[in-house]
Amino acid sequence: MLAECASLTEAMAVRATIAEAGLPGVTEIVPGARSVLVVAERSALDPVRRLVEAADLQHPPEGSPREIVLDVRYDGEDLDLVARTAGIGADDVIRLHTGAEYTVAFTGFAPGFGYLTGLPEPLRQPRLETPRTRVPPGSLGVAGEFTGVYPRSSPGGWRLIGNVGTTLFDPKATRPALLAPGDKVRFRSVS
Numbered sequence: 001m002l003a004e005c006a007s008l009t010e011a012m013a014v015r016a017t018i019a020e021a022g023l024p025g026v027t028e029i030v031p032g033a034r035s036v037l038v039v040a041e042r043s044a045l046d047p048v049r050r051l052v053e054a055a056d057l058q059h060p061p062e063g064s065p066r067e068i069v070l071d072v073r074y075d076g077e078d079l080d081l082v083a084r085t086a087g088i089g090a091d092d093v094i095r096l097h098t099g100a101e102y103t104v105a106f107t108g109f110a111p112g113f114g115y116l117t118g119l120p121e122p123l124r125q126p127r128l129e130t131p132r133t134r135v136p137p138g139s140l141g142v143a144g145e146f147t148g149v150y151p152r153s154s155p156g157g158w159r160l161i162g163n164v165g166t167t168l169f170d171p172k173a174t175r176p177a178l179l180a181p182g183d184k185v186r187f188r189s190v191s
Helices: 008-021 042-054 079-086 090-099
Strands: 002-004 026-031 035-040 067-073 102-107 114-117 132-135 139-143 146-149 154-156 159-164 184-189
Touching (some): 008 026, 008 035, 026 102, 035 042, 079 090, 079 159
Antiparallel strands (some): 002 035, 026 035, 067 159, 102 184, 139 159
């Protein structure tokens, strides 16, 4: 079943509502920016539909999110560009970025890449006009309303503000992706 949502906030609320309910027969919940895919046994689809239709999407369940702290060296090649565009100093970019609490809204683009909401308004900036052909793994970027960390080397157009040393995706691990939808994330500045 694919639930199409009016906004990212609504999609996050639908995901949280379904996850919190723990309905039997639901095998996977895959949120996106404006949709939620529910993989379930046929018998679970009607209960899921009724649950979503009756949900209070303005006050979704909070559940018990995991809290993850990622250490960052704020030395990204676009740090000064982000500061100039925001009309603030680089130290202010770091202060704003580390002072916010983020939520993993959804994952995608590459295995282990989390789209994190909660980015302070001054740091919400457009993607680069010309994407890079190679972004190093661990690069921390901002684009639009999101911040995120590239889990592996790939092309990318986000403005890079730092580097995270934590492995975000390990296919050999019991839980390959460190970040999952609903997780709370904070960034801590390190030298």
